[in-house]
Amino acid sequence: MFSLFTSVCVLSLTLSNVIMAATASDDLQFTKASNSFATDLYQKTIEGKNGNVIISPLSIQSALTLAMFGATGSTRQEMLTSLKYPADYTNQAISQNFETFTEKVKSTNGLKIANKVYVMKKYSVKKSFNDVAMKSFASEAQSLDFAENVQSAATINGWVEDHTNNKIKDLVKPDTLDSDTRMVLVNAIYFKGFWEHQFKPSQTFKAPFYLNDQDTANVDFMKIKEHFKYGMFEDLDATAIDLPYKDSDISMLIILPNSRTGLPALEQKLNTIDLASLTQKMYKQEVRVELPKFKVEFEINLNEPLEKMGMERMFSNAAEFNDLLEENDPLKVSAVVHKAFIEVNEEGAEAAAATGVQAVFLSAFIGPSTKFIANHPFLFYLRDNESKILFLGRTETI
Secondary structure, three states, rough: EEEEEEEEEEEOOOOOOOOOOOOOHHHOOOOOHHHHHHHHOOOOOOOOOOEEEEOOOOHHHHHHHHHOOOHHHHHHHHHHHHHHOOOOHHHHHHHHHHHHHHHHHOOOOOOEEEEEEEEEOOOOEHHHHHHHHHHOOOEEEHHHHEOOHHHHHHHHHHHHHHHOOOOOOOOOHHOOOOOOOEEEEEEHHHHEEOOOOOOHHHHHHEEEEEOOOEEEEEEEEEEEEEEEEEEEEOOEEEEEEEEEEEOOOOOOEEEEEEEOOHHHHHOOOHHHHHHHHHHHEEEEEEEEEEEEOOOEEEEEOOHHHHHHOOOOOOOOOOOOOOOOOOOOEEEEEEEEEEEEEEEOOOOOOHHHHHHOOOOOOOOOOOOOOOEEEEOOOEEEEEOOOOOOOEEEEEEEEO
16 A cells, blocks of 8 residues: 655745845754644644645745745745744754755655746846755756746646656646746655555455544545554544554654544644654554545645735735845745645555565454544644654545
């Protein structure tokens, strides 16, 4: 069985309607800032929304941080604060953390992260911005004529498809680009992983998934009995299990409310959850796991959630992005668009090849063991071994 996670974040900068008048940081601090941003963004994203959700806070953080390197004055300060970086964090410290993380990703099995800068033709990126984009974000700049919006959108979307294994399509709409567009920053994250402990397709069965206390949907559940990190958390009124991926530093952490309708209450407590601390309180034990197969695709314009987080100036005519382009055109962010995808299933030749080498699985669950039955809405994280959040989402319906 394999899992697919894909995410893309696009940030567009356009001309603003302005009338022109005559410190060192370690990985732990970086992870803490990233996860604090992740939970705040998730809570703002789900406000007033029902249904399945998936976002990649890391993808969004990467695109916004890259843009922040071109920001100055109050715009930079708002972005720094909203991204949860310490007030004394220098651009050098931030770029070093991203450079370190980018290098780590290269050796992480199944995980790919890519960045791209598109610039309006006849415009030039400032050398200082280009240097950090290339060194810390492995991002290259490409010139486009955004006035040719259909062709430009096709170019950007083609890059996105190439870097997400064709899972994210048509992210940038032609009508969002025009002659006033000066720059588009794109970040794409793609992960494909096989479980360390494989679920056997022959063990998949139909069972009810409770949408609430009364309504159910009959869906495919996978099952396995194996040793996993597991924990019961009274303060969250939930249990958690950590499912590792084979030959990878990445795992899927699932937090299951004890109540069938307990997900909203759990989501309200997100900002109290320290993933590193939580996983340290989980211990390996034999667990009987029943997990539904699921697929979630989610797309959102993040302007409103980001404004609620404090990033208002960058969307306004008062925005200061003086360190982006050699030209003196006043710039503002017109849109931050994000799309993410997850698929957890047992289909395809890859899954067949992987399960073909596994030992025979006993069909019966014999003897006492802890149970983790994910038969109602739950929260899931894709995290690395430092508990940095790569993806975060919820499954309410199957």
